Amino acid sequence: MAGEQVRKAWRRYDGLPPKAHIVIVIVALMMIVAPFLSAAGSGGAVTTQDSLDPNGFLGLSERSTVPVSRATLVAFDGEDLMDDLAYLACVPASTFYSEEDGVTVTSPLMFYQPTMDSPSDAETALDAGVGIEYLMQDYVTASGSRLSSVTTVDVPRSEAEGMAARWNADQLVMIKGGEAAGTAARIATANWEVARTAVVAVVDPSVSPMDDVVTGNVSGTVPAVGTVGGEFSGSIEPSFHSESSHNFDVGDQYKFVQAVLEWSTPGPFPGLTQRGKELGMHLYQGEIMVALSTEWNAFSGPLDTAQSFVYTPGPWRAAVVFIPTMGFNAPGYDGPSYASRVFEAAQYTITYDLFGGVDMPIPDVPAAGARNARFTLTWEGGRELGLLIRGPSGQEIASAIGGASPGRHELEVAELGNGMYTASVINLDGQAVEADFELEYEWTETMSELEVEGLVGATEAAVLASELNAPLLYATPDGVPGATIGAMDTLGTTDVHLVDLTGNYDRIIKEMGSFRGAGQPGIAITTHRDLDVLISEIADLGQRGREGRQDVVITTLNPWDYWHTNSNAENPQGERWGGRFFGPAAYAAANHGTPVLVTEADPRLSCSNAYHNVYWLRAYAGRSPAPVGAMYLTGQQVVDAIASYGLDGEGMESLLTVAGQFEIGTAWDRALVGATTPGRIGGTPVDASVWISRCNTYPLVIFANPGVDQSIDPHDGKRIVGSRSTRTLGTLRTVEPETEVQMDNPVAFTWACYLYKFNERASEYWGASYQAADGTIPNESPSDHPWDGGTLPDICEDVFEDYSRQAGYGEAESAGYDATVENLN
Structure with a gap:
């Protein structure tokens, strides 16, 4: 049985160099004969073969995944x-x-x-x-303290040799860089001995x-439609889940709605009792x-405003909610008192x-x-107009709603997408009189069609090659380079999958057909020219080995727009035109x-x-809330696109976004919650490649965690806890210093919230x-879980400590920043 497994492994990697054959066959044999070790630790460093069974582990795509002890940089x-x-x-x-074996073979791939x-803060x-x-400290540890090879x-050379030495690599393969086709050819011949x-x-x-x-420019006329409105009154009691609603109709002739909420609550000392007694309004x-x-009434008083473009005329409603927005542990409050309670509506x-x-x-x-768009609206006649770009x-x-120079609005938009945009011009002064206007616009286009088509095609081609266990090579719109x-x-290639979204496939097919002479095997070419079809083909291949x-x-x-961690910095700091995320994304997709x-x-x-991106540039520094309507509409666009490619199956898809915060604005992820299970890997392109490598091999490298195996813990299982302090007459006094405590399976607690027994x-x-x-x-409410003692726990931070303690984890709860970082690392 073991011999047959080894023979299958040899056949499976028959396209790799001889040294890779030896390494992989040895790993396969060790996986077959080594006993499966539990995660509890066995007194020694956990190796690859120790932590995996012969089928590997269940990977990201729910396929069996077999890691190999190599890394590529x-x-x-x-x-x-x-x-x-x-x-x-x-x-x-x-x-x-x-x-043949129904497994994905993987190893770290990093920029x-x-x-x-000595970086600054x-x-x-x-x-x-x-x-x-x-990552590599963990991966080398999990691989038995050495790697079979490092490829750079x-x-x-000096840096490559340094890495190979630090990571105990048996072999160092250094591949020369340069133009794309030549580099890809060298990568292919270094990793495949034969590739049909x-x-x-x-x-x-x-x-x-x-x-x-x-x-360009466009001119038009605002119709003679005056302003109409209405008023509602009511009362509402404090509640965390109920609302008070009022319906109204919006006719076809209206484009913009604005609502203002004013309120009052009874109490003897308004300056004290109104703090945090917050009403809110939803449209x-x-x-x-x-x-x-x-708005928050601590700053704006008891007044709230909501406004929106009229996306669809018809039934609308305004809803009022009465929800607390401020904790009652503010200075001067030891707890709720009868003087500060609010029971009245x-x-x-x-x-x-x-x-x-x-x-x-x-x-x-x-x-x-498209970048740096500018829209300028001008009009005459002393009217008041507004401008929306949609x-x-x-x-x-x-x-631009109000506050403009007379007869002029100017809007700057940092980025536009590839689609039809609309300018909505609003009559704000209430006069039922027409108003003529002119709109001028401009933007700068930074990506050519050739760039988009080529890079998108190459990204998909990398995933296709991964599914086919085939090397990726390059041609250009002008032909096939000699290196290819x-x-x-x-490699003895006889079958080529040609991925060309640029429209030059006829020339390239003809050129490939003339490569081989009489008596030489010809090249059969399968073309992939339609992106929708290519995406579907890759998705079908990706379904192999899972359900x-x-x-x-x-x-x-x-x-990539790079940024600094200084909270006062004007981020982003600048652009690195050659820093892109499509490579790490392809690596993630190949594993998924x-x-x-x-x-x-x-x-x-x-x-x-x-x-x-435009929203996040405005909001990232202060984390101001995104407009709800735009979040819904853009999120729905994304979900519709996913469905159109056949990727929207039963239930919620796991959606991974690979991009930095300024390349795909962070609120993108929040817009997709509910329809998908969204996640993101960002940072720099180098960061993204590292984190994707860690995620791909996580079921292996987690066993290199010193918290799991104390034999590789330089601190012998000790973690920093404390300190404890108290405040007397406004003075903070430490009553118990930080100490090191021995613990099993430590969990680091970092308290960033203040909720304590909230509902009580x-x-x-x-x-x-x-x-x-x-x-x-x-x-x-009652709880079926025995550890809750019959009742659901309150909203309270120390509940996490209680759960972790009952589960057998140690509590590494430290107050200082340096101690917290030390515990985490």
Whole structure:
């Protein structure tokens, strides 16, 4: 039986170099004969063969995954795309699917960046080399304290040799960088001895940033529609789950709605008793919330405003909620007292106004990645007009409502997607009189069609090659480079999957057909020219070895905008045009068994991406809430795009976004909650490659955790706890210093919240208890779990400690920042 397993392993890796044969067969044999060891530790370092059974572990895609003790590093260059294309070529060499055995074989694949000598505090987010060292320490430990090989691409010799020495590598393979086709050819011949099948992607590696300015203008007339409105009054008691609603109708002639909520609550000392007694207002179009008020009465007084574009005329409603927004542990409060309790209902009034206007489609359609857009609205006659710029799904991107220079509005939008945009001009002065206007616009297009088509095709080609266990090579729109021809001859390639979204396939097919002479085997070519079909084909291949689960990986071609950790910094600090995320995204997709959706390749994704980038530039520093309507509309666009590719199966898909916070704005993830299970890997492109490598091999490297195996713990199982302090007459006094405590299976607690027995005290303070969406009430509803003592726990931070203690974990609870970081590391 063991011999047959080894023979299968040999056949499975028959395309790898002889040394790789030996390493993998040895690993396969060790996996077969070594006993399975539990995660509890056996007194020694846990090795690869110790922690895996012969079928590997259940990987990200719910396929069996077999890690091998090697690592690949590609030198990161933020100035051009050669490193990105080299990284793509390394994807099928680092992760591939063995159809014979039904397993994915994987190993870490990272961009390489050396650690910074002495980064400033603001630059710590850019020191990605630290992450490489952290991961590889774990991976080497989990692999039995040595690696079979380290492969580097375009890494200086001294640094490559240093890594191989630190990681106890039996072999160092250094591959020269340079132009894309030659580098890919060298990667292929270094990793395959024979490759009957190869994937060739058509990409122009010489593309450079564009700077094409598009300008235009459009004129129109605001119709003679005056302002109408109405008023509602009512009362509401404090509640965590109920609301008071008022319905109104919006006619077809109206384009904008604004509502103002004013309220009062009884109490003897308004300055004291009104603190945190917060009413809020939500605007609904039908059942969809499109806007909500965000004022806090501690600053604005008892007044809230909500406004929205009229996405759809018809039934609308305004809803009032009365929910606490401030804890009652503010200075001067030891706890709720009768003087500060609020049981009485609040009295409120809602006044709403409807404004007429007109929608003007922008006749020019921006290309994906259009930047620095400017829209200028001018008019005459002393009128008051407003301007909204909206995306293809109707989402409001930017607005100018009031406060303009007489007769002029100017809006700047940092980014536009590839879709039809609309300018909505609103009559704000209430006059039922027409008003003429002119709108001028301009933007700069930074990505050529050739860049988008080539890079999207190459990204998909890398995943396709991984599924086919085939090398990835490159052609250009001008033809097939000699390096690619040479590699196919060396590898004995007879079948080529040609991925060409640029439209040059006829020339390339003809050229490939003339490669081989009489008596030589010809080349059979399968073309992939349609992106939708290619995505479907990769998704079908990715279903092998698992039962129906479909993951989604999304990324962007947007260059990396780097940032500093200084909270006062004007981020982003700048752009690295050659820093891209599509390589790590392809590596993640290859491990998930799914294609990559690149936002620039689909107008729905492109425009949603652009919206979230624009919003996040405004919001990241203060984390201001996103407009609800735009969040819904852009999220729905993304979900529609996923469904159109056949990737929307039963239940919620696991959706991974691979991009930095300014490449796909962070609120993008929140917009997809509910329809998907979203997650993100970001940071720098180097960070992304490291974290994806860690995730791909997580079931292995977790056993290199010193918290699991004390034999590899330099602190012998000790963690820092404390200190404890008290405040006397306003003076903080430490009563118990930090100490080191021996513990098993430590969990680090970092308290960033202040909630403590919330419902127990809120019921007294507010006269209401928090109720979850499923109807359960913490601290009141019964619990079936024996560790809860019959009742659901309250909303209280120390509940986590109680649960971890009952589960057998140690509590590494430290108060100081340095001690917390030390515990985590």
